[in-house]
Amino acid sequence: MELFKETYIGNMKVKNHFIRSATFEGKATEDGRPTEKIKDLYESFAKADVGTIITSYSYISDYEQPNKNQLGIYKDELIEDYQKITETVHRYGSKIIMQIVHGSSNSQGYKDTAKVLGPSAIEHPTSKITPKEMTQEDINNVIKLFVEAGKRVKASGFDGVQIHCAHGYLLAQFISPLFNHRTDNYGGSVENRIRLVLEIYHAMRKELGDFPIWIKINSSDEEDNGLTNDDFIEMAKLLSYQGIDAIEISGNKWNFHKLNERAYYKDVAMKLADMIDTPIILTGGLREMKDILSIYRNSHVQFFGFARPFVKDVHFIQLLNEQIGQYE
């Protein structure tokens, strides 16, 4: 069956259409260094035929750490340890992408000294943290942090890098009218709200050449007056026209009821996939081959990501394969 066969995501050859989406493991050291446990986990995915593994979100600065025991990529000294992981995964023919993140007010419970930046000084509804509204200097510094992290990702032997622009972190706040009340070039219109993401992307592209740069991005805030599907589609088109290599679709993670529904971003993913050539990765509530096949056959969505199924069983791809006979 095609989904289990070799293909390309942009210019990257992969052994199948299935992806382990970024999933926080809490297995790094306190200062963000990957451990043997992380290496063993990623090796077990590679052994179990996961075509592409996306690491958990990895932080890029030394002044904040969105989560405890989270992977970091904020200094060159970490590169050697990641090289061991990428070499291990490559032995099995799988690809591995690192997801990089700048945190913000939704996630600074673990470092009292963290510098918390945001598009606007608006108190976060759950953490109750009010970030510092970023100046142009802060913005330039964040762009630099993403570029430096991207260079480390490449030097570590990863096959690509994924920019985290979902789930309430800094870039998701910039694209959201709920968090972004700026009146300068970075706030207001869709073009302005996506400006920082595009600037980061361009700065990374300039340094990284044709190294795959992906994005995971919210398709809406799922809240009144928030980011809409239409905003998202306009933003995704801009990213596509500028050459982003893949777009993984996500949404407002704190809308927990969705987490038990099935394939909950499929409609917006299918719509977008009709409009652009950039590979689309659909993630969220995919559990059964029946759903995946129906989306694959009835749209241009070609790639499928999973988080919780792999937490439950690293052999999830084999479980999907076993279901295939029922539907062909």
Ligand SMILES: Cc1cc2nc3c(=O)[nH]c(=O)nc-3n(C[C@H](O)[C@H](O)[C@H](O)COP(=O)(O)O)c2cc1C
């Ligand atoms: C324990 C856990 C940790 C997660 N960590 C991340 C993360 O580091 N980065 C990210 O983009 N998404 C993260 N997610 C979201 C998943 O990648 C995915 O988008 C979401 O769980 C929906 O997919 P699923 O239904 O296959 O679980 C996490 C989800 C879970 C359950």
